[in-house]
Amino acid sequence: MTQDNNTLVDVQNLSKLFPIGQGVFKQAESFVHAVSGVNLKIKRGESVGLVGESGCGKTTTGKLLTRLIDPSEGNIFLDTDEGRVDIAHMRGKEMKIFRRRVQMIFQDPYESMNPRLTIYDTVAEPLNVQGIGTVAEREARVSDLLETVGLTPASSFLFRYPHELSGGQRQRVAIARALVINPDFVVADEPTSMLDVSVRTGVMHLMQDLADRFGVTYLYITHDLAVARYMCDRIAVMYLGKIVEIGNTEDVLQHPKHPYTKALLSAVPVPDPTYTREPILIKGGISRPVDPEPRCRFYDRCPLADKICEGNDHPPLEDQGGGHLAACYHI
Amino acid sequence: MSTISSPVDATYIPLWRVRLRLFWRAVKTNWAMFAENPIGLFGLGLIIFFGLFALAHPILISTVWEAKIYDPVNGFDIEIPYHPSPPSAKHLLGTDPMGRDVLSQLMFSTRYEFALGMISAIVTVLIATSIGAIAAYYGGITDILLMRIVDLVIMIPYLPILIVMSALMRVGMIELALFIGILSGFGGTAIVIKSQALTVKVKPYIEAARISGGGDFHIIFTHMVPNLLPIALLYMMFVVTGAIFSEAVLSFFGLTEIDMSWGLMINTTQVFGYIMRFDAWYLLLPASLAITLLCAAFYMVGRALDEVVNPRLRER
Numbered sequence: 001m002t003q004d005n006n007t008l009v010d011v012q013n014l015s016k017l018f019p020i021g022q023g024v025f026k027q028a029e030s031f032v033h034a035v036s037g038v039n040l041k042i043k044r045g046e047s048v049g050l051v052g053e054s055g056c057g058k059t060t061t062g063k064l065l066t067r068l069i070d071p072s073e074g075n076i077f078l079d080t081d082e083g084r085v086d087i088a089h090m091r092g093k094e095m096k097i098f099r100r101r102v103q104m105i106f107q108d109p110y111e112s113m114n115p116r117l118t119i120y121d122t123v124a125e126p127l128n129v130q131g132i133g134t135v136a137e138r139e140a141r142v143s144d145l146l147e148t149v150g151l152t153p154a155s156s157f158l159f160r161y162p163h164e165l166s167g168g169q170r171q172r173v174a175i176a177r178a179l180v181i182n183p184d185f186v187v188a189d190e191p192t193s194m195l196d197v198s199v200r201t202g203v204m205h206l207m208q209d210l211a212d213r214f215g216v217t218y219l220y221i222t223h224d225l226a227v228a229r230y231m232c233d234r235i236a237v238m239y240l241g242k243i244v245e246i247g248n249t250e251d252v253l254q255h256p257k258h259p260y261t262k263a264l265l266s267a268v269p270v271p272d273p274t275y276t277r278e279p280i281l282i283k284g285g286i287s288r289p290v291d292p293e294p295r296c297r298f299y300d301r302c303p304l305a306d307k308i309c310e311g312n313d314h315p316p317l318e319d320q321g322g323g324h325l326a327a328c329y330h331i
Numbered sequence: 332m333s334t335i336s337s338p339v340d341a342t343y344i345p346l347w348r349v350r351l352r353l354f355w356r357a358v359k360t361n362w363a364m365f366a367e368n369p370i371g372l373f374g375l376g377l378i379i380f381f382g383l384f385a386l387a388h389p390i391l392i393s394t395v396w397e398a399k400i401y402d403p404v405n406g407f408d409i410e411i412p413y414h415p416s417p418p419s420a421k422h423l424l425g426t427d428p429m430g431r432d433v434l435s436q437l438m439f440s441t442r443y444e445f446a447l448g449m450i451s452a453i454v455t456v457l458i459a460t461s462i463g464a465i466a467a468y469y470g471g472i473t474d475i476l477l478m479r480i481v482d483l484v485i486m487i488p489y490l491p492i493l494i495v496m497s498a499l500m501r502v503g504m505i506e507l508a509l510f511i512g513i514l515s516g517f518g519g520t521a522i523v524i525k526s527q528a529l530t531v532k533v534k535p536y537i538e539a540a541r542i543s544g545g546g547d548f549h550i551i552f553t554h555m556v557p558n559l560l561p562i563a564l565l566y567m568m569f570v571v572t573g574a575i576f577s578e579a580v581l582s583f584f585g586l587t588e589i590d591m592s593w594g595l596m597i598n599t600t601q602v603f604g605y606i607m608r609f610d611a612w613y614l615l616l617p618a619s620l621a622i623t624l625l626c627a628a629f630y631m632v633g634r635a636l637d638e639v640v641n642p643r644l645r646e647r
């Protein structure tokens with residue numbers, strides 16, 4: 001693994017196990033392997049999409065990267081002015097400083113803002129808790145950002161409450177809030193999935209625009225491949241806590257390698273009634289990665305599964321050429 | 332709100348004035364909701380009436396009422412041959428068996444009832460909010476310990492304990508207010524506030540605050556407490572009712588060291604054997620009615636506030 005200067009986030013062997021049936025006086029009986037052994041490098045300025053079905057661990061990955069939850073195992077290296085730091089085991093003051101570097105945009109614009117705080121208070125909160133600037137400076141900065149995200153004139157939004165705004169407007173406020181302290185890296189957890197289709201593209205366009213302007217790097221979590229295609233330079237496909245395929249967006253979508261990615265793509269509707277596509281059949285339904293067997297996670301549902309898959313551990317992510325990686329024994 | 336402008340404008344309005352204006356607007360909208368409820372308005376009217384009633388006493392004493400005759404504790408009217416005396420022009424509600432003016436006693440006691448109710452309500456709600464918020468926020472072993480304390484407080488028969496306490500030590504108005512505040516009922520309130528805190532705790536805005544670097548203190552005080560305050564205020568009203576009632580019970584048994592209160596007025600009536608004498612109604616009725624009305628008033632305001640605080644209860 002060579003380390004180039006361009007890497008902003010370098011995730012190594014990241015895992016998160018959630019105990020099941022644990023009590024204050026009781027040991028956990030088993031564990032949900034929500035994220036297990038994830039390796040991911042994100043370059044400065046690029047947008048990486050994280051796609052996968054519900055429950056595969058996308059949000060958990062996002063929360064690990066923002067250190068909302070503590071990883072069970074693994075390292076997360078972040079490139080900062082002071083060099084490469086491992087944020088996986090940070091605490092205290094160091095952690096608070098790190099909080100300026102990474103922000104998150106949440107899925108639900110109705111729940112991600114305190115209904116009792118004004119828009120100004122919501123957007124200024126990061127500046128406030130980090131003690132950046134004077135009150136007047138914060139006010140100027142917040143007004144400025146509100147205008148940047150298209151809430152003009154800012155003065156007519158500053159002192160309104162979230163319930164007075166539409167969903168699209170709220171998500172713009174959430175974006176302004178995430179960018180107010182100039183973070184390097186923003187995790188966006190399905191930021192447009194709760195929005196009306198009519199305002200969705202506007203918000204996506206805004207996010208891209210701001211990424212270019214402020215040099216923000218996104219991890220864009222979504223289950224919508226069309227959104228991922230629009231927003232992301234690279235796509236990582238996740239299945240039950242593992243990244244099974246990763247590569248440039250067009251490579252992954254045009255020439256999927258992993259049987260799971262192929263199945264995902266075959267589920268995307270095509271607006272052409274004459275189009276026929278060979279159906280890719282995968283068996284079974286969504287499962288939960290509770291104490292998984294030491295073999296390929298996709299084994300139970302894979303059309304290609306055979307003896308090799310059964311006898312070996314989960315396959316490693318291997319380069320299939322051109323930075324396109326997939327984890328399967330049958331490629 | 333188009334008058335509020337950004338700092339770059341010449342018409343810039345400082346932040347604190349904006350906040351004051353927002354606060355005032357919130358008060359107005361909440362008042363409009365409260366005012367829709369006639370029961371709440373009636374209760375509030377009663378509370379205001381009692382407030383004026385309490386305020387009027389020192390004024391009357393220093394102007395028209397001669398202290399020697401009308402003092403609620405030591406006054407005595409020698410011109411009347413036999414006490415208790417029924418209502419007359421001089422003593423609108425008569426005099427008690429010790430020759431003191433009943434109306435003066437009634438008015439004088441009102442301020443104590445208010446103070447007692449307010450102090451114990453504030454104490455109860457402070458404890459309940461802290462326990463509820465901390466138990467919900469930290470969870471785990473903290474939660475378990477705090478909730479067991481709550482269970483204990485719920486099970487404590489607090490009136491008997493107050494009776495024992497007052498036998499052991501001097502219980503004045505402040506002590507009584509604190510005892511009632513601590514013992515009477517933070518249990519139920521803490522559970523309600525905790526359940527509210529639990530729903531707030533899992534909101535993404537708490538996570539957003541944490542990602543921005545907000546510590547526990549910041550999260551509890553800027554995000555949790557403001558969302559708990561309306562319910563806390565609501566329960567304060569009900570605690571006031573309970574406190575006034577408890578004081579009346581204790582004073583009736585003569586267990587408090589309070590120089591005058593509504594409960595004590597009933598106690599005097601009973602001690603002198605007038606409690607079942609309907610011709611001496613003016614001894615028993617005013618104090619009993621005052622207790623009932625003030626308790627009811629706070630309860631009614633509480634009910635009306637409930638509708639303001641819980642949108643689900645609002646009919647529309």
Ligand SMILES: Nc1ncnc2c1ncn2[C@@H]1O[C@H](COP(=O)(O)OP(=O)(O)OP(=O)(O)O)[C@@H](O)[C@H]1O
Pocket residue numbers: 018019032033034052053054055056057058059060061223288289
């Ligand atoms: N706090 C938790 N405790 C226990 N299990 C959890 C917890 N959070 C997530 N999980 C489990 O971890 C797995 C991954 O959840 P996660 O929320 O990351 O999925 P997701 O990919 O974001 O799904 P969706 O697309 O529905 O948002 C799920 O099986 C979930 O049940």
Ligand SMILES: [Mg+2]
Pocket residue numbers: 058059060189
């Ligand atoms: Mg999710």
